[in-house]
Structure formats: C-alpha cells, structure tokens
Amino acid sequence: MTTLAFDPSADPNLVRRRKIQNVAAASLGRRKVYSRIAIGICWVSLALAIVPLVAVIAYVVAKGLPAWNIDFFTQSTTPEGIPGGGVWNAIVGTVEIGVIATAVTVPIGLLCGLFLAESDGRIAESVRFTADVMTGMPSITIGIFGYIAIVRNTGGYSALAGAFAIGFIMLPVIMRAGETAIRGVPHQLSEAALALGARRATIARRVVVPAAMPGIITGVLLAVARGLGETAPLLLTIFGNQYLKWNPTKPIEALPLAIYNNSSQPYADLIQIAWGAALLLMVVVLVLSIGSRVLATVLQRERR
Amino acid sequence: MIDPIPAVPHLEEGAGPGTAEELPDPEPAGDPVMSLQGVTVAFAGRKAVRDVSFDVHVGEITALIGPSGSGKTTLLRALNRMHDTVRTASVTGTVLLDGTDIYAPTTDPTLLRSRVGMVFQRPNPFPTMSIYENAVAGLRFNGVRKKALLDEAAESALVAAVLWDSVRDRLNAHASTLSGGEQQRLCIARALAVEPEVLLMDEPTSALDPIATKRIEELVGELKHRVTIIIVTHNMQQAMRVSDRCAFLLMGEDKAGELIEFGSTAKLFSEPSDPRTLDYVNGRFG
Ligand SMILES: Nc1ncnc2c1ncn2[C@@H]1O[C@H](COP(=O)(O)OP(=O)(O)OP(=O)(O)O)[C@@H](O)[C@H]1O
Numbered sequence: 321m322t323t324l325a326f327d328p329s330a331d332p333n334l335v336r337r338r339k340i341q342n343v344a345a346a347s348l349g350r351r352k353v354y355s356r357i358a359i360g361i362c363w364v365s366l367a368l369a370i371v372p373l374v375a376v377i378a379y380v381v382a383k384g385l386p387a388w389n390i391d392f393f394t395q396s397t398t399p400e401g402i403p404g405g406g407v408w409n410a411i412v413g414t415v416e417i418g419v420i421a422t423a424v425t426v427p428i429g430l431l432c433g434l435f436l437a438e439s440d441g442r443i444a445e446s447v448r449f450t451a452d453v454m455t456g457m458p459s460i461t462i463g464i465f466g467y468i469a470i471v472r473n474t475g476g477y478s479a480l481a482g483a484f485a486i487g488f489i490m491l492p493v494i495m496r497a498g499e500t501a502i503r504g505v506p507h508q509l510s511e512a513a514l515a516l517g518a519r520r521a522t523i524a525r526r527v528v529v530p531a532a533m534p535g536i537i538t539g540v541l542l543a544v545a546r547g548l549g550e551t552a553p554l555l556l557t558i559f560g561n562q563y564l565k566w567n568p569t570k571p572i573e574a575l576p577l578a579i580y581n582n583s584s585q586p587y588a589d590l591i592q593i594a595w596g597a598a599l600l601l602m603v604v605v606l607v608l609s610i611g612s613r614v615l616a617t618v619l620q621r622e623r624r
Numbered sequence: 625m626i627d628p629i630p631a632v633p634h635l636e637e638g639a640g641p642g643t644a645e646e647l648p649d650p651e652p653a654g655d656p657v658m659s660l661q662g663v664t665v666a667f668a669g670r671k672a673v674r675d676v677s678f679d680v681h682v683g684e685i686t687a688l689i690g691p692s693g694s695g696k697t698t699l700l701r702a703l704n705r706m707h708d709t710v711r712t713a714s715v716t717g718t719v720l721l722d723g724t725d726i727y728a729p730t731t732d733p734t735l736l737r738s739r740v741g742m743v744f745q746r747p748n749p750f751p752t753m754s755i756y757e758n759a760v761a762g763l764r765f766n767g768v769r770k771k772a773l774l775d776e777a778a779e780s781a782l783v784a785a786v787l788w789d790s791v792r793d794r795l796n797a798h799a800s801t802l803s804g805g806e807q808q809r810l811c812i813a814r815a816l817a818v819e820p821e822v823l824l825m826d827e828p829t830s831a832l833d834p835i836a837t838k839r840i841e842e843l844v845g846e847l848k849h850r851v852t853i854i855i856v857t858h859n860m861q862q863a864m865r866v867s868d869r870c871a872f873l874l875m876g877e878d879k880a881g882e883l884i885e886f887g888s889t890a891k892l893f894s895e896p897s898d899p900r901t902l903d904y905v906n907g908r909f910g
C-alpha cells in the first residue's frame with residue numbers, strides 16, 4: 321500500500337460531506353413529495369373552511385338583493401298583508417343601539433384592557449377569567465339578564481335596555497382585544513420611556529397606547545360587528561316596533577329582530593324583507609370586519 | 625490557526641506611502657468557491673446593494689465590513705437565497721458556487737442552503753429541541769436518518785465548535801439551558817453538522833460579551849480549514865484578527881450599498897487604495 325501525501329478522500333469531514341450531500345440529493349424527491357402533500361392538505365382544509373362561508377354569502381346575496389329598493393331603506397315596516405314597506409325603523413334602531421353600546425363599552429373596555437395588560441396580580445387574573453367566561457356565555461343568558469335587570473326595573477322594553485345587553489356582549493371582546501394589542505407593544509419601548517423619567521400613566525398614554533392603536537381599532541370594530549349581529553339579547557330587551565322611533569327609552573326595532581320576526585311570517589313580502597335585512601346586516605358586518613383589517617394594515621404601514 | 629497579520633502602523637495618522645510592495649495581496653491559485661458577479665439586491669424596486677463583484681477562495685475567511693445600512697446583511701443573504709422568502713426582494717447578477725449559478729432555475733434552493741450554511745446575529749437554537757436535536761436538526765431536514773451518521777456528525781460539529789466537552793454529558797438537555805455564547809456555538813455546530821462548503825456568518829458575536837466573542841473568533845479561525853467562511857462584522861479589530869480578505873461596502877448617493885474596495889485584509893487596513901476605506905478603517909466615519 322502506498323500512502324499519498326494528501327488524500328482528500330481520507331479526510332473524515334470531506335467523506336461525511338459527500339455522504340450527507342448524497343443523502344440530501346437522494347431524498348430530495350421524497351421530501352418534495354411530502355412537501356407537496358402537506359401543502360395540498362392545507363389547500364383542501366382551506367377550501368373546506370371557505371366553501372360554506374362563500375355559499376352563505378352567495379345565497380344571502382341572491383335572496384336578499386331583490387328586496388333592496390328605495391322603499392326598503394326609507395320606509396318602516398308595514399303590517400302584514402299591506403305591500404311595500406322597508407326596514408328604515410330597524411336601521412335606525414340598530415344604529416342607535418350600536419352607537420350607545422359602543423360609546424359606553426369602548427372606554428370601559430379599553431381601560432380594563434390596559435389594566436389587564438399592565439397588571440399580573442390576582443385581581444387582573446380574575447377579571448381576565450370573568451371576561452373569558454362572559455365571551456363564551458350564551459347570548460340568550462345576557463338577554464334574560466337585560467330583561468330582569470333593566471326591562472323589569474325601568475318598567476318597559478327600550479333601546480337603552482338593548483344597548484345594555486349588546487354592551488355586555490361587546491365589553492369582554494374589547495377588553496381582551498385591547499389587552500392583546502397593548503401586550504403586543506415591545507417591552508423595550510416602555511422601558512425606554514421609563515428610563516427617560518416618565519410615569520406609568522404617561523407611558524401608557526404617550527407611548528404604549530398609541531403604538532397599540534392599530535390592534536385596538538381592529539378589536540373595537542370586530543366587537544361592534546359582533547354586537548350588531550346578536551339577536552337573542554335584543555328579543556328580551558327591545559321587543560321590536562313596527563314604527564320608527566328615535567326615543568331610546570321606547571321599544572325599538574333592530575335588524576336582527578326584523579330578520580327573526582319577518583322570516584317566521586307566512587307572507588312572501590315579509591320573508592323577502594327578512595332576506596333583504598339579512599343581506600344588509602351581513603354587509604354591515606363584512607364592512608366592519610374588512611374595514612378593521614384594512615385600517616390596521618394602513619396604520620401599521622404608516623409607522624414605517 | 626489564525627494567520628499572523630502584520631501590525632497596522634499608526635492607525636490614527638493613516639499609513640504612510642511606500643509600503644505597498646511589502647504587503648501581501650496575492651491572488652490565490654485555483655478557482656474560487658464562490659464568485660459574485662454584478663450582484664444587485666433591491667427591495668420593492670429600491671436598490672439596497674448595487675453591482676458587487678468579488679471572488680471567495682477555498683479555506684479563506686472573507687470579511688464584509690461597512691457602516692450600518694451599507695447592505696452587508698442584504699448581500700450575505702443573497703449568497704444562499706435567503707431573499708427567496710422575502711416577497712419584495714429581487715436579486716440580479718450572478719452568484720456562482722463551484723462554477724454553477726445558484727439562481728439558475730435548475731438549482732434547488734434547499735440543496736443549495738445545505739451547501740451554504742448560515743449563522744445569525746442572535747443565537748437562535750430551536751427552543752423545543754435538545755442540544756443533540758439542535759445539532760442534528762439540519763441533517764434531519766436533509767433526510768439523513770442513519771443514527772450512526774447523525775451521531776458522528778453531531779460529535780464532530782460540537783467538537784469543532786468547542787462545545788463538546790461541556791455538553792457531552794447533557795446532550796438531551798434543552799438548548800435554552802446554555803449561556804448566550806454557548807448557544808451561539810451550538811448554532812455554529814448546527815450549521816457545521818451539515819458539512820457545508822461555505823458558511824455565512826452575520827455579526828455572529830454582536831450579541832455576546834467580550835470573552836464569548838473572543839472564543840467565537842478563535843473558533844472561526846480554526847474552522848477555516850473545514851469550511852470557507854464569509855463573515856459580516858462591525859468591528860474593525862475583529863475583521864483584522866480573523867479575516868484573510870476583506871470587502872468594504874459603503875452607501876452610494878442613492879443609499880444603495882456599493883463595493884468600494886476588495887483585497888487582502890493586511891492591504892486594506894494599512895494601504896487601502898481608496899481614501900474612503902482609509903477613513904473608515906481609521907474610524908473617521910461610520
Ligand atoms: N426586508 C427588507 N425590506 C426592505 N428594505 C430592506 C430589507 N432588508 C434590508 N433593507 C434595506 O436595505 C438596506 C441595507 O440593509 P442591511 O441590513 O443589509 O444593512 P447592514 O449593512 O447589514 O446594516 P447593519 O450593519 O446595521 O446590520 C437598508 O437601507 C435597509 O433598510
């Protein structure tokens with residue numbers, strides 16, 4: 321046997337490199353197939369999740385669009401049997417309830433969210449737990465609560481009672497969304513402010529909350545969308561009203577209620593109105609959800 | 625071993641003329657392992673690095689230096705197609721690895737990355753994996769299943785990264801139980817285990833303390849016989865200590881990084897041919 325002065329085939333690292341590169345190249349086909357299969361499964365799951373969504377949207381659009389005309393948006397509901405009529409009274413009611421509920425719950429919810437994000441004590445823990453339980457609570461329960469707490473004690477159904485119930489639905493969502501958004505702000509930012517001599521409240525107001533704004537706005541809009549779509553709490557709190565009412569202390573109509581009541585009537589024109597109202601509600605919720613996304617992206621981009 | 629580099633005379637005053645002939649700047653024999661030819665990288669149409677060309681030779685350590693934002697990281701990531709995953713990024717020009725274009729349609733990016741490894745600025749061991757699993761992660765990703773080969777590669781890489789003695793008894797411990805410097809050495813071992821031909825290192829010591837930094841520097845010097853290294857560093861002393869050859873990048877008028885000078889480290893630090901290089905290595909800007 322002769323010994324070469326330098327034999328690259330004897331260098332164990334080079335030998336291993338060759339082995340590894342051979343395995344890598346040989347297994348590439350198999351790895352590509354696995355990768356394709358995995359991605360294929362993702363696509364199938366995605367399709368399964370999206371098909372029902374698209375089907376619902378398409379069906380509601382097809383059924384509801386014929387109901388949309390000037391009267392639909394400008395007239396109040398007519399009694400059964402009388403043709404024409406619209407959901408103007410329900411639109412007014414939904415907007416009124418939405419505005420009141422939002423105006424009350426957003427400040428409370430966000431301050432709670434700030435508290436949850438800034439504090440890790442036992443109080444925060446139990447508030448967080450309560451919020452999670454409230455989020456999962458069946459909405460009819462909140463309707464019953466609204467009925468007993470407000471309707472019975474104030475002597476009647478009213479828009480305010482409805483706003484109260486809807487606010488209860490929105491509050492925990494806003495709290496948790498606010499907390500998540502605020503927690504998402506890098507800790508280094510508040511430390512930077514801390515090191516400049518800022519107080520906690522100042523840091524929250526000037527540094528943390530502004531930085532969390534895109535997330536907060538998204539959360540609030542999603543909570544509003546969620547609240548506006550609820551039916552059960554309204555059934556027991558606003559009662560419904562065929563006539564246009566602006567007074568928030570009186571029974572009032574709302575879009576979910578208009579869908580619920582009209583769709584169970586044996587009259588074709590009322591069912592038509594229910595489809596139209598369903599489409600309108602869906603559009604409002606979609607606009608709020610998509611709008612929140614777009615807004616968040618735009619705000620996020622402005623930062624850079 | 626680190627090749628002895630002549631001491632740099634009078635950094636503050638700049639090197640006087642007349643010593644150029646004594647400084648080694650030999651063009652190494654043989655084909656380069658990597659060759660950059662007019663490499664340009666743009667993000668969303670805005671150029672971050674423009675028209676960079678130089679050769680990287682086997683067994684040498686090439687340092688990329690330049691001020692912040694001059695495109696060192698961007699250029700480095702173009703060398704193993706890390707920009708493929710950045711939607712806005714586009715790379716033009718040619719990068720040859722052993723004479724083959726890495727951006728050719730026939731080149732598989734995953735196979736390429738098993739040949740051109742990378743170590744990042746911050747230690748990033750996989751937090752859910754043990755030390756051993758981290759060390760062999762790249763091999764597993766590449767389809768290696770034979771236990772003997774995995775064990776052999778893990779030991780060899782951990783030995784090379786000067787980590788073996790301190791972790792051999794706790795290979796199944798989580799990687800997060802290691803110190804920052806040890807984590808970075810684990811990341812180097814993880815990259816080495818795949819036996820890449822080229823190792824890209826992006827400021828591998830910038831998150832480490834001076835002692836850990838010194839150890840990584842020594843390590844880099846010892847590794848160069850096993851793998852060709854391209855290292856980004858902010859630290860002039862580090863570039864001087866570890867590298868054989870140096871590429872100096874600087875932002876041009878439109879903020880795109882350009883290659884100002886490329887040459888042997890000794891020459892670049894004491895006898896640069898461009899006055900901007902002299903200013904930079906003497907710490908007058910950047
Ligand atoms: N993903 C990206 N999208 C858009 N622009 C980017 C991206 N990555 C880097 N850039 C831009 O490219 C330019 C060069 O950045 P790069 O990170 O390569 O610089 P660098 O020399 O590594 O700086 P440093 O020394 O600070 O690490 C910068 O202007 C940066 O803003």
Ligand SMILES: [Mg+2]
Pocket residue numbers: 696697698826
């Ligand atoms: Mg960088």
